[in-house]
Amino acid sequence: AQTVTQSQPEMSVQEAETVTLSCTYDTSESNYYLFWYKQPPSRQMILVIRQEAYKQQNATENRFSVNFQKAAKSFSLKISDSQLGDTAMYFCAFRGGFGNEKLTFGTGTRLTIIP
Amino acid sequence: GAVVSQHPSWVICKSGTSVKIECRSLDFQATTMFWYRQFPKQSLMLMATSNEGSKATYEQGVEKDKFLINHASLTLSTLTVTSAHPEDSSFYICSASKPGLPEEYFGPGTRLTVT
Numbered sequence: 001a002q003t004v005t006q007s008q009p010e011m012s013v014q015e016a017e018t019v020t021l022s023c024t025y026d027t028s029e030s031n032y033y034l035f036w037y038k039q040p041p042s043r044q045m046i047l048v049i050r051q052e053a054y055k056q057q058n059a060t061e062n063r064f065s066v067n068f069q070k071a072a073k074s075f076s077l078k079i080s081d082s083q084l085g086d087t088a089m090y091f092c093a094f095r096g097g098f099g100n101e102k103l104t105f106g107t108g109t110r111l112t113i114i115p
Numbered sequence: 116g117a118v119v120s121q122h123p124s125w126v127i128c129k130s131g132t133s134v135k136i137e138c139r140s141l142d143f144q145a146t147t148m149f150w151y152r153q154f155p156k157q158s159l160m161l162m163a164t165s166n167e168g169s170k171a172t173y174e175q176g177v178e179k180d181k182f183l184i185n186h187a188s189l190t191l192s193t194l195t196v197t198s199a200h201p202e203d204s205s206f207y208i209c210s211a212s213k214p215g216l217p218e219e220y221f222g223p224g225t226r227l228t229v230t
Contacts, residue, residue: 033217043206045159045221091158095217103149103219105158 002027004094006106013082014114020067021077021109023092029053031097034068034075039108040088048090051075053097079111087113116142119211121222128199128229135195136225138209144189145211149219150182153206165192199229 003026013019025034036048051059051068058066063080079086092106118141128134138148147166151159163184165171171184181203183195192211196203206226210219 035218037221042223043153043208044223045208045210047218047220050218102161102164107158 002029002032002094002096002104004092004104004106006090006092006109008109009107010110010112012112012114015082015084017082018078018080019082019111021079021090021092021111023075023077023106025073025075025092025094025104027073027094027096029096033095033097034066035093035095035103036064036066036075036077037091037093037105038086038088039091040085045091049077082113084113084115087111117211117213117220118142119209119220119222121209121225123225124223125226126228128227130200130229131198133195133197134199134227135193136207136209136227138192138194138211138222140190140211140220143211143213145192146189146214147212148186148192149210149212150184150192150194151208151210153208153224155206159208162194196227199227201229203227204229 005024032053034051038046038048049059049061065078067076089108091108094104120139122137150162153159162177163171163173165184165186167186167189173179186192208224210221212219
């Protein structure tokens with residue numbers, strides 16, 4: 001069974017600074033997908049970024065980028081120029097390749113952006 | 116787009132009664148829909164996976180007779196909590212996936228309070 005570990009329960013950073021959230025996972029599969037979801041105080045889950053395991057290039061979405069280290073099974077999220085609206089719970093999630101339809105979530109990191 | 120709605124957003128019911136929560140994909144047809152439960156300050160716990168026209172697949176430990184799931188069409192899934200008890204009070208979230216894509220799109224959630 002796959003597991004996803006987020007070792008930072010809480011983090012805080014000053015507005016405009018850069019912050020990196022850590023995520024490691026364990027799997028025996030070679031083809032899979034990794035995600036970062038954001039859950040702000042409204043509790044609406046929002047997809048931040050997606051990474052396919054077969055792609056070597058790290059995914060980027062505006063101020064959000066990932067550092068995907070397949071051999072180390074590490075998938076960290078970097079938020080640049082952090083904004084107050086980035087305050088949220090961030091969940092790392094794993095989905096296996098074809099035929100595996102479940103998302104496995106980490107325990108989350110609560111990120112607070114300080115004005 | 117990929118918008119998922121849930122109704123109601125908040126419901127209070129008396130112990131022993133049943134309550135139905137609707138999940139709709141508004142701008143796409145969802146091959147699969149998922150139901151999660153989230154306790155305060157915790158991650159999402161998958162309850163069941165449903166595909167249109169077939170029986171839902173429940174996760175271990177989830178009572179299928181208590182949490183009835185119906186996936187009547189490619190845009191609608193419902194979760195009925197039968198004979199609700201105070202311990203069923205929680206935040207319920209649905210999600211849907213598009214054909215051929217690995218990510219899930221989440222609804223805004225439903226807060227259920229059983230008195």
